Amino acid sequence: MPYSLDKTHHSLLSNCIRSLSMDAVELANSGHPGMPMGMADVATVLFTHFLKFYPKDPDFPDRDRFILSGGHGSMLLYSLLYLTGYKDMTIDELKSFRKLHSKTPGHPEYGHTKGVEATTGPLGQGLGNAVGMALSEELLRKRFGQDAQNHRTYVFVGDGCLMEGLSEEAISFAGHMQLSKLIVFWDDNGITIDGKTSLSTSTDQIARFQASGWHTFQIDGHNPEEIFNAIQSAQTSNKPVLIACKTQIGFGSPSKAGSESVHGSPLGQNEIIATKKALGIDYPAFEIPDKASSLWRNFGNRHKEAYESWNKNAPENFKKFLQKKLNFEPLTYLADAWRQEKPTLASRVASGKVLDALIPNNAGLIGGSADLTPSNNTRISGMADITTQMRDGNYIRYGIREHFMSACMNGIALHGGLIPYGGTFLCFTDYMRPGIRLSALMGLKVVYVMTHDSIGLGEDGPTHQPIEHLASLRAIPGIKVYRPCDALETLYSWQSALEFEGPSILVLSRQNLPFLHENTFNPQNIYVLKDEGDITFASTGSEVHLCMDASDLLEKKYGIKARVISAPCLENLNSDDMKLLGKKPILAVEAAAQSVFWAKHSAQFLGIDTFGASAPHQDLYTHFSLTPEAIAQKALRILGR
């Protein structure tokens, strides 16, 4: 089957994208017209002849996914959503491009605009998300069959996405996993903001992708037949596919095409007039000719049958799976057992035992680690690695690719159906912060299992010992950071994290922690472990038991009582919880740099604001004055004794 549109009709359709993009950027007096104009031909072929989507139900579970990784080209996506008939995307929204409360923010935002599959803008992230989505499709298709899931993932990347280190991690993983239903279009326009890409790169991208196990095509990105043939061939590949599309940024603009000047600024009225003339666009700004409009709408409607047939034929067990709530019942038994046993456990070990209880009863959980599986305790016995042969596994070997792990988990969560968790050392959240931030911005249910949470990890030393990480992760809006003090709190932290419709970070110890929850019962956000006293010790994780000992010491030696409070997740504290902090002076104790929260609640703080050191952990706690004696001394000073 050849491409069904002749040259005239193809141009008519692709020029709609160009004119809307030029017009919206001009009216907003801000934005990026170059990329939408350059990729309009590729997008037109993809959206009219391949992409399976149904604007009347944008979330239909078996739709193809389209991700615009270079989110600066947002007008490309907004134009397509408007032209193909997404009802939220009106012409007025296009006229409100980049205005407050519009559906057309500067970069596409997931959850804000129907039809936007991922929030993109930080370059390279969309590619990582796309790999996670393509992997999800493979896993769900294996489990539930082709009638449930049978779709592709298409992604547009620019030079910028491919320069980012994240792209290397994503490409290498996708090639290794042979994600053959992933198709990446590279907008090979040779231009970035600073000018020609030759300023900063001489990488042979084709060779790079091939070396990672991809199939590649090189085409003229303005030749519809070539675009069509490449996509058609890509459908039969047994590897992920790169289609390198040679394009001109700002295609059609007589004096700006091919130049960085059209990347991120309006063309200007005169140049728009000249461009429209050159392209044969003879209609006014924001007006689409009836003929083009009805053609686009027809293409937008062309998967109606596929959509209806999916609704009819998709297996009921898959539909139920998508609705299924997590089963926390096994955790109740485990909590009861722990209350009896009072186990001394590192919280990373307790976390592994929580997973022992959760995984067999919750098929939607997909685990993984960035090559620290034995340290993170993220893989329980009975889990199976996901490989090219084993698509019904539930554990991802991310390799040493933390940044990709975060982007991939976001992709899995965005795809729907599965809940990802993944581990590494807390210190290496530095390698995945952009992905963590996007989990939060998108409100995705992703659980970060971050072990080796402080100087308590000991001998590996300051390179591995987080100091500022706790405070900096707590500073990200919309994320919950849990630092449980014992096995039971670890269990409730997991449950609370999985109940939250957003991302969570579990901050877990390498070293053993005594059991402290003898007398507390219902899971709460804040635990008063010792009440009544002249001062309140507020703490998290491995320092809570030190506060308990400090409280004993104060009483024995000085006859002074001190309250002890564990607050594993500061973000969870509501106003009633805050009352439990009490009215007495507060001394907050954490083996970390001070978090804003403590300063805000006028607590004194005992922590660490230098790098750590390499030694057995007991020696480090003494060296950094984090001992019951030191806590007691600080309390005495606060109380003026």
Ligand SMILES: Cc1ncc(C[n+]2csc(CCOP(=O)(O)OP(=O)(O)O)c2C)c(N)n1
């Ligand atoms: C991580 C990150 N760094 C920097 C930017 C700022 N930025 C936006 S677009 C761009 C250039 C991208 O070049 P390319 O992908 O080739 O896009 P084109 O100019 O071809 O549209 C840069 C540096 C960003 N959005 N994300």
Ligand SMILES: [Mg+2]
């Ligand atoms: Mg470019």
